[in-house]
Amino acid sequence: MTAASAPLLSVRDLDVMYLGLTDEQNVKACSDIDLEIHRGEILGIAGESASGKSTLLTAITRLQNPPAVTPKGEVVLYDDRHPEGIDLVQADERQLRAFRWSDISIVMQSAMACLNPVTRLVTQFADTLRAHQPRISRAEIRERTAELLEMVGIAPGAMDKFAHELSGGMRQRALIALALACNPDLIVMDEPTTAVDVVMQRQILTHILRLQKEFGFAVIFVTHDLSLLLEMADRIAIMYAGRIVEIGPARTIADDPQHPYTQGLRNSFPSLREPRRVRHGIPGSPPDLRMLPSGCAFRPRCSEAIERCAAERPELNDLAVSRAACHVRAEERARDEELSTTGAQR
């Protein structure tokens, strides 16, 4: 197995639940998630709002807070110290601190929530650097901070500024620089929202990709914007109502999406390679997680639904290239296979 294909993180059968207050129902925001990320790979996660993308990221990085709980599943990390893997769901806070920043770092959806607005940038970098290199000197901290800021296109002088003095895009880039501070194996990024426009988001990602080529870390990137992922990711997972409904190579998701939901998402975004045409959103809206329809959660919005879709929840099935949770596609594939074997027997 080459270094590029070795698994770095393996999520197995993971559920994440938000526990409701006494008279409220629990919300299962992620269900039966199976996902693998390989060293040096860029994995994109897309899906409409409230599909569970951020919840999954916080569960993977173990940054989840009450009322979120992980009632089942594993998040196994394979690093140099644990080539046989270690389950982060079972790890305690002290163990997790050792993984944070040096193995996995996270760039959250709201940069302002992660940077202290009234602390100078260099002080925040110092905290992270010292956590893993307790004896690092002040001069070394300034030197490393300057180097990290330059990597994301920020002039080193900004290290003496407060986060509230920076623009939204600068803050987001400063967070990425911070995420790179301890040479992690994996950077997990939730899409920057309000503070950053689409052009800036693209610029930030381009930066990340350049650095990724240089340092070889893996990236998990979450966004609503499927077209951004189609350009940048190696593989893409599509989430709907807390489940992965399709996962496969970015090229396949772009050119030959299988799940009707992926097809709908794909058609709602313009592609750089195609001529402009009228785009249609997916009719209807995502279900309330507390009142999921029976069978396939996408069924009420799906133009291809068959009876089985109401009766039975589809599992992720291997299709020609990607894997999708769709009875219609699975049955088509079974028919194709049957035809090709009976054809071969003749």
Ligand code: ATP
């Ligand atoms: P967006 O694209 O808008 O960022 P998302 O895909 O990241 O959405 P999540 O934020 O993971 O979605 O939310 C998934 C579900 O979990 C939603 O129904 C949301 O209401 C619920 N949820 C999220 N955070 C909490 C919380 N702290 N307490 C209760 N429910 C929550």
Ligand code: MG
């Ligand atoms: Mg989110």
